[in-house]
Amino acid sequence: MSEGAEASEATDADRADPLRVAVTGAGGRMGREVIEAAVDREGLTVALAVNRSETEPVAGVAVDPADEFADRIAAVEPDVVVDFTGPDSAVAYAEACAAAGVPLVTGTTGFDDDQLRALRDAADAVPVLKAANFSRGIAALRRAVREAAAALPDADVEVTETHHNGKRDAPSGTANTLLDDIEDVRADLSRDGRVHGREGDAPRQPGEIGVHARRAGDVTGEHEVLLAGTHEVLELTHRAGDRGVFAAGALDAAVWLADRPAGRYDFGDVIDDA
Numbered sequence: 001m002s003e004g005a006e007a008s009e010a011t012d013a014d015r016a017d018p019l020r021v022a023v024t025g026a027g028g029r030m031g032r033e034v035i036e037a038a039v040d041r042e043g044l045t046v047a048l049a050v051n052r053s054e055t056e057p058v059a060g061v062a063v064d065p066a067d068e069f070a071d072r073i074a075a076v077e078p079d080v081v082v083d084f085t086g087p088d089s090a091v092a093y094a095e096a097c098a099a100a101g102v103p104l105v106t107g108t109t110g111f112d113d114d115q116l117r118a119l120r121d122a123a124d125a126v127p128v129l130k131a132a133n134f135s136r137g138i139a140a141l142r143r144a145v146r147e148a149a150a151a152l153p154d155a156d157v158e159v160t161e162t163h164h165n166g167k168r169d170a171p172s173g174t175a176n177t178l179l180d181d182i183e184d185v186r187a188d189l190s191r192d193g194r195v196h197g198r199e200g201d202a203p204r205q206p207g208e209i210g211v212h213a214r215r216a217g218d219v220t221g222e223h224e225v226l227l228a229g230t231h232e233v234l235e236l237t238h239r240a241g242d243r244g245v246f247a248a249g250a251l252d253a254a255v256w257l258a259d260r261p262a263g264r265y266d267f268g269d270v271i272d273d274a
């Protein structure tokens with residue numbers, strides 16, 4: 001379990017009424033996907049949706065302006081907020097959730113250290129589940145990568161991610177998580193050794209991990225970890241084919257989180273508890 005309070009035994013099966021979900025970033029690629037998935041899922045209802053500029057309804061759900069969030073969350077009292085926006089807005093929503101006593105699931109990526117601290121502060125007041133990737137395939141990839149990196153202590157490691165041309169942050173949150181995982185199990189590798197692309201006279205040095213971020217077309221999300229030794233190469237790759245996998249995982253996380261005590265959680269906690 002992640003840092004935080006002990007989990008309660010409550011599950012969605014104990015809940016008589018539908019779980020009332022609020023969605024932020026409702027007009028975005030992920031927000032729309034989450035609303036569509038929530039509308040289709042038994043036991044859930046979208047009680048509130050907000051977006052910054054575009055406030056057209058999504059899948060029949062009304063979308064309110066984001067600047068009304070603090071008032072609307074107090075009036076609506078949702079059971080959980082699901083956020084896919086940007087780092088600044090995710091922090092603002094975390095603070096609003098902490099003030100209103102509402103649990104938060106955020107899939108937003110690209111946080112800096114101050115923003116991460118602000119999320120941790122919010123988790124002192126309410127449960128906060130942050131995950132850079134809600135795909136179960138990525139959860140499996142993380143386990144495989146940790147095992148492979150530990151089993152191949154001399155292998156050179158390079159991490160490559162590919163995303164659509166609208167993605168803002170680089171490298172992806174998932175790539176950063178995979179890098180953390182690798183550095184956790186390989187004592188010779190650390191954050192200081194990350195080399196972002198290569199150019200010119202730049203032969204590989206001991207302790208390097210290469211990191212490559214590609215942006216092209218409408219690619220949903222691909223992550224590859226290359227472990228290369230002498231005379232053998234291992235490549236571990238995940239490709240997301242549709243954002244529905246992220247939306248489904250985020251809603252699984254919302255259902256799981258709604259009745260937990262304050263604290264910090266991640267998607268692994270949801271999977272481990274299944």
Ligand SMILES: NC(=O)C1=CN([C@@H]2O[C@H](COP(=O)(O)OP(=O)(O)OC[C@H]3O[C@@H](n4cnc5c(N)ncnc54)[C@H](OP(=O)(O)O)[C@@H]3O)[C@@H](O)[C@H]2O)C=CC1
Binds near residue numbers: 027085086131
């Ligand atoms: N954890 C996971 O599994 C996944 C995480 N992500 C992450 O989710 C985030 C969003 O991605 P994506 O949906 O593709 O991005 P988009 O740019 O498509 O959507 C972001 C949405 O958030 C809205 N927004 C921004 N600021 C605010 C605000 N203050 N209040 C309300 N709405 C706001 C934007 O509105 P406007 O257009 O008006 O600015 C937009 O509708 C990114 O950080 C991405 O990396 C993405 C996929 C999966």
Ligand SMILES: O=C(O)C1=N[C@H](C(=O)O)C[C@H](O)C1
Binds near residue numbers: 109167172175221222
């Ligand atoms: O912005 C995206 O699209 C995605 N972002 C997440 C990340 O940064 O890792 C997850 C997924 O790969 C899609």
